[in-house]
Amino acid sequence: MHSPRSGGSGGSTQTAPRPAAPSRPTVNWADTPEDSPSQVVLAFDDNRLASLLFGHYGQNLALIERxxxxxxxxxxxHVTLEGTRDACEQARHVLETLYARLKKGGELVPGDVEGVIREAASQGFLFDFDPATQKQSFDEIQLRRRPVRARTAAQDAYIRALKRHTLVFGVGPAGTGKTWLAVAYAVHLLERRVVDRLILSRPAVEAGERLGFLPGDMKEKVDPYLRPIYDALHDLMDRAFVERALTSGEIEIAPLAFMRGRTLANACVILDEAQNTTSMQMKMFLTRLGENSHMIITGDPTQIDLPPGQTSGLAEAVDLLGNIEDVEVCHFTAADVVRHELVGRIVAAYDSKGSAGRANAPPKAPAR
Structure with missing residues (x-):
């Protein structure tokens, strides 16, 4: 007898296909040259997971198309992919990786599709890629609630730096995940009892507005400035645990102005919006580092809200400390924005305007 041959995923009469590996869809490639338009059909064995994979009203597929x-x-x-051979192969890689994640009980949160697309691009076109066995190229942070994976090469380098260095600077534009990943790593250390507490700080500087007197106690006065950090905590941890940790002091909100004189031992300390620190404030904060502690400093040098003429403590610290052992500076760009695809284009537009303005500025008069 002749052994049965595997067929495609179409509706024609054919011998039964060999069962696919549990975490991989059935794939049928059209027989076309590599440089001509190609077509591939993927058949996923779980309708419910396939629906999650494709997204609400096919929004995940629409993103892959764009x-x-x-x-x-x-x-x-079933999903039919049409385009160049390389593009279709990369789309298959993305869909298989996301489907394997769903098969393992994971979930797809906004940005995961974008992250896997960028990961595929960093790996190149892997025609023999098996998501069930292939090691992911991007690093991740394991949390009780869910793993947090890097979505860009810069985020991957940032996570690796957090794991290897005591003091890490995350510098770059809004929406690149600097603060969110810093909080994720701090939560990771707290959950594994590597540290006893998290200390979250931020300079109380208004973004171009004067809010005037804020009512309430110290925590209530500072809370509006630390809202992004609270949002990250509630996204990465159970809300009830966050509230208990705030009450017990395991998570502490420490206004930058009141950090002087303290020694922060057995703690992970995060300073957010560090571009709005003065030179003296930054020096004061950095010298609080105690035994068995980790320090993460994040900021966007393009959004400084200090009064004119004051030097940003973040810019000075990056210049002074960038080459010191156990200190790492991670830079992000508009290409690393993961908040919304439009945010990346907005940041790039403002960066282009700033570059053009500097290029067209009249030359300074020579000093006399």
Whole structure:
């Protein structure tokens, strides 16, 4: 007898296909040259997971179409990809990786599709990629609630730096995940009892507005400035645990102005919006570092709200400390924005305007 041959995923009569590996869809490639338009059909074995994979009203497939310049047509648990051979292969890589994640009980949160697309690009086109066995190229932070994975090469370098160095600077534009990943790593250390507490600080500087007197006790006065950190905590930890930790002091909100004189031991300390610190404030904060502590400093040098003429403590610290042992400076750009695809274009537009302004500025008069 002749052994049965595997067939495609279409509706024609054919011998039964070999069962696919549990975490991989059935794949049928059209027989076309590599440099000509290609078509591949993926068949996923779980309708519920396939629905989650494709996204609400196919929004995940729509993102893959835009990013990889292909056409993705969904029919039930099948999806047909059309485009260049390389683009279709990369789209297959993305869909298989996300599907394998769902198979393992994971979930797809906003930005995961974008992150896997960037990860695929960093790995190149892997025609033999198996998401069930292939080691992920981007690092991750393991939390009780869910793992937090890097979505760009810069985020990957940032996570690796957090794991290897005592003092890490995260410098770059809004939306690149600097604060969120810093809080995730701090939570990771607290959950594993590597440290006893988290200390969260931020300079109380208004963004171009004067809010005047704020009512309430010290925590209530400072809370508006630390809202982004609270949002990250509630996203990464159970809300009830966050409230208990705030009450017990395991998570402490420490206004930068009142850090002087303290020694912060057995703690992970985060200073957010550090571009709004003065030179003296930054020096004071850095010298609080105690035994068995980690310090993470984040900021965006393009959004300094200090009075004119004052030097940003973040810029000075990065220049002075960048080459010191056990200190790492991680830089992000507009290409690393993961908040919303439009945010990346907005940041790039403002960066282009700033570059053009500097190029067109009249030359300074020579000093006499």
């Amino acid at each position: 990013r990889l310049e292909i056409v993705a047509e969904q029919r039930g648990n």
